[in-house]
Amino acid sequence: MSKKQKTFKPKARKPRGFADRLGQEILAEQAMLTRIQAVYAAYGFDPLETPAFEFTDALGKFLPDVDRPGQGVFSLQDDDEQWMSLRYDLTAPLARFVAEHYDALPKPFRRYQVGRVWRNEKPGPGRYREFTQCDADIVGAPAPFADAEICMMFADAVEAAGVPRGDYVIRVSDRKAMNGLLEVAGLAGEDMAAKRLGVLRAMDKLDRLGEEGVRLLLGDGREDESGDYTQGAGLSAAQADVVMAFMAATKDSNAATCAALRDLIGESSDGMQGVENLEKIAEVLTALSCDESRVQIDLSIVRGLEYYTGPVFEADLTFEVEDEKGRPVRFGSVGGGGRYDDLVKRFRGQEVPAVGCSVGVSRLLSALQARGHVTDTGNGPIVVMAMDKDQMPAYQKMAAELRAAGLRAEVFVGSGNFGKQMKYADRRSSPMAIIQGEDERAKGEVTLKDLVLGEKLAAEITDNRQWREDQPAQFSVPREKMVDAVKDVLSRGQSTER
Known part of the structure; x- marks a missing residue:
């Protein structure tokens, strides 16, 4: 019996010289x-x-003496055999x-x-x-x-x-x-073209090499710290x-x-x-x-x-x-x-x-x-917690109302208990979580949890009992006043930075 062939799994990696960027x-x-x-x-x-893509000859980088263009461009051949380059x-x-x-x-x-x-x-x-x-x-x-x-x-x-x-x-x-x-x-003159280019290249390195390094490159050449030698302009x-x-x-x-x-x-x-x-x-x-x-x-x-x-x-x-x-x-x-x-x-x-x-x-x-001159680009979205899956339409309506008021908002649509959902909000740099469980729904309320203020106070309060009793960063409001209450908290500056 032949061995079962393994399924090919490509290695997750990116090419050298390219970067992933996020958020x-x-x-x-x-x-x-x-x-x-x-x-x-x-x-x-x-x-x-x-x-x-542009045609490679339009970029001025085509090399007629080789089969494939090079000199600093990424190139491919179109179906009509014309070379194109990024x-x-x-x-x-x-x-x-x-x-x-x-x-x-x-x-x-x-x-x-x-x-x-x-x-x-x-x-x-x-x-x-x-x-x-x-x-x-x-x-x-x-x-x-x-x-x-x-x-x-x-x-x-x-x-x-x-x-x-x-x-x-x-x-x-x-x-x-x-x-x-x-x-x-x-x-001057055509016969000096190579020397002129060497002089300009040497001059262009003044900021990096200083006067002494440029003078060496204007003359016979220069050896750097690694031992590499650069021919001078002569x-x-x-x-x-x-x-x-x-x-x-x-x-x-x-x-x-x-x-x-x-x-x-x-x-x-x-x-x-x-x-x-x-x-x-x-x-x-x-x-x-x-x-x-x-x-x-x-x-x-x-x-x-x-x-x-x-x-x-x-x-x-x-x-x-x-x-x-x-x-x-x-x-x-x-x-x-x-x-x-x-x-x-x-x-x-x-x-x-x-x-x-x-x-x-x-x-x-x-x-x-x-x-330190980069302007703050703001928080992540407000996260509406999915406390009860059968209430998802109601949670989506909350998020829609917040978005209609010009605020970033999303409903947690993944899998996980309340603790995992709070960890998700933290990783999203969310300024606030909105909670409506069975108790809040019975009262016609929602609970707002100011995550930024909570993080700040958690670093200052050492008495756990006082923290549990006071919960200064968490309060409830009538459901119909949710949007106004959220905007009021954000405008007071409690949730402007994480």
Whole structure:
């Protein structure tokens, strides 16, 4: 007789780099995103949704020399053998949308979008393969005035998210100014493209590696603590001095920084255009009473993506928190953006100016939680206890009346005695339980159990007999006055926090 074949049971597990989220974390994120989107809408931006999948060639990530696309995207083949990929940001789909509907769109076209994006990259601590972005872009407006508006809106959005003024700064630089720097450093020309990219990548690591680490990367290279070696850009000492001087040119005022930059750039026409962009951005911000404490020209800002063509910016949190070992930690950048005038050009063959910003939702929310700035998202639902199963219609009517009054409410529909039902209400962070057993029903009453006040008093009262006799967090009211009594308890603030 053959052995009975075992039933396959898949192991309950999730892929690396992906996260499950529940309850309060989601509600806190939704509340933060609602405030940010309100800022975008106030500036005249309209919402847009694009599909999770785009054709891979539209994302610019197709590799013709291999059978399967890669380079950071999750891809599959459609039934017509065309490659599709999950979007890795919200900007590339915007460029495709604008190109596809260009003639019908108002120009400039203002849109904001919130959505999940996917990166096929090696996951690590705090680095996920799926996360939420919150973008706002203006397509069809040249620099620098649209850029100044994006910077101002970016600052307003960070504050609306819950970061107090003084705890952040929007740092601004310009890629054309950097091009002028590279020209002065003797790195112009097609044969220097690889070196230029190496210089920009080194500059982008200033915040993490400091001046010494960046100087090593500008030269021969750098070995980190683990022994891994990163090849440098191969600049001479004199060339490295020019780059370091550029990053150190940030002054106390935006006007002073622009003046210092003019001296460094010299006669580079591309570089001078970048300086003029920054000067006009500073002029607009000054007119709006937005000083360097909120938006600061900072020449160390590079931005990692290669498609930026003009002003670039980052939202940087300036406060410190303590990690699990009590060490001070700065969150740093929680978003960024810039001008990308060549992205739509891939589809249309003509330059279409565009500028935008993107909030790093998960990182910003983590920073707010660490700082204690996350707005309370409220309690769980009021739970109507199922004391007698044959009375379920009556219990459902109670919950319906509470919901009609604007309150979250549910009936316990599981299996379990009163004690298990109370444990359920506690795990749901319920502010109140409503009880109607046989005795209450005979009197035409319901009992309200204020779970928050009860928890508070339980920690203060040491006399069990007094607790049993007083029951200050539990009282009965006529059934017809249930809704008013519940709202009265909640409005007194006894059940606003658990």
